[in-house]
Amino acid sequence: MKKHPLIFLATLGALLAGAACEHLDLTPEGDPNRVITGTVNFRADLTLPANAVVVVRVLDTANLEQVRAAANQDLPHINRPKPPVVDQVLGEQTINAATGAPVAFRVEYRADDRLLGHGLNLDARISCDGKVRFRTVNAHVITLSNANTSHEVWVVPAAR
Numbered sequence: 001m002k003k004h005p006l007i008f009l010a011t012l013g014a015l016l017a018g019a020a021c022e023h024l025d026l027t028p029e030g031d032p033n034r035v036i037t038g039t040v041n042f043r044a045d046l047t048l049p050a051n052a053v054v055v056v057r058v059l060d061t062a063n064l065e066q067v068r069a070a071a072n073q074d075l076p077h078i079n080r081p082k083p084p085v086v087d088q089v090l091g092e093q094t095i096n097a098a099t100g101a102p103v104a105f106r107v108e109y110r111a112d113d114r115l116l117g118h119g120l121n122l123d124a125r126i127s128c129d130g131k132v133r134f135r136t137v138n139a140h141v142i143t144l145s146n147a148n149t150s151h152e153v154w155v156v157p158a159a160r
Contacts, residue, residue: 032112036091036142038151039102040124042134046157047100049128054095056153058109058142059087059121090120098126102152116144124153132158 040054091109111120120142126134134155142151 030113030116030144032110033108034111034147035106035108036122036147036151037104037106038122038153039104040098040126041102041152041154042126042156044101048098048126050097050099051128052098052133053127054098054103054105055125055127056093056095056105056107057089057123058091058107058111059123060090060111060115061087061121062118087121087123090115113144116142116147119143122151122153124155125158126155134158 036058040056090111091107093105093107095103095105105124122136122140122142124134124136125132135158136153136155138154140151140153
C-alpha cells in the first residue's frame with residue numbers, strides 16, 4: 001500500500017503548529033489598579049513629635065530613563081548637562097500626626113504587569129516642621145512576585 005505524501009506533510013505541519021503553541025504565555029494580565037500595604041519602621045528608641053508627617057510613595061524610576069534613552073538615540077552626541085531624574089509617582093499616602101513605630105500604610109496605585117516586571121520602588125519619608133527627618137536609604141523594590149504581600153520599610157535619620 002502506497003502512502004500519499006500530502007497526508008504525511010499535513011500531519012507533520014499539524015505537529016509543528018502544536019509544538020509552537022506550547023511556548024505561548026496565556027496567563028491573563030493582572031488588574032492594573034493595585035494596593036500595597038505594610039509598615040514604616042524606625043529604631044525603637046526614637047520617638048516622633050506630634051506634628052510628624054509620614055509620606056509613602058510608589059515610584060517608577062526606570063520608565064523615564066527608558067523614554068529618554070529612546071528619544072536620544074537619533075540625536076548627535078555632544079557634551080551637555082543631563083536633566084535631573086524625576087521619579088514618576090504612581091501612588092502616594094500621607095499620614096499626619098504619626099506617633100510611634102511601626103506606622104501602617106496603604107497606598108493605592110496603578111501599574112500594569114509590564115511595570116511590575118521591571119520593578120517599582122517603595123519610598124518612605126518622615127518630616128517634622130517641613131524638614132525630612134527620616135527616609136529610606138535602601139531600595140525597596142515591588143515586583144510581580146511581591147506586589148500582593150505586606151511590606152516592612154525601614155527609614156533612618158536623614159543627614160542634616
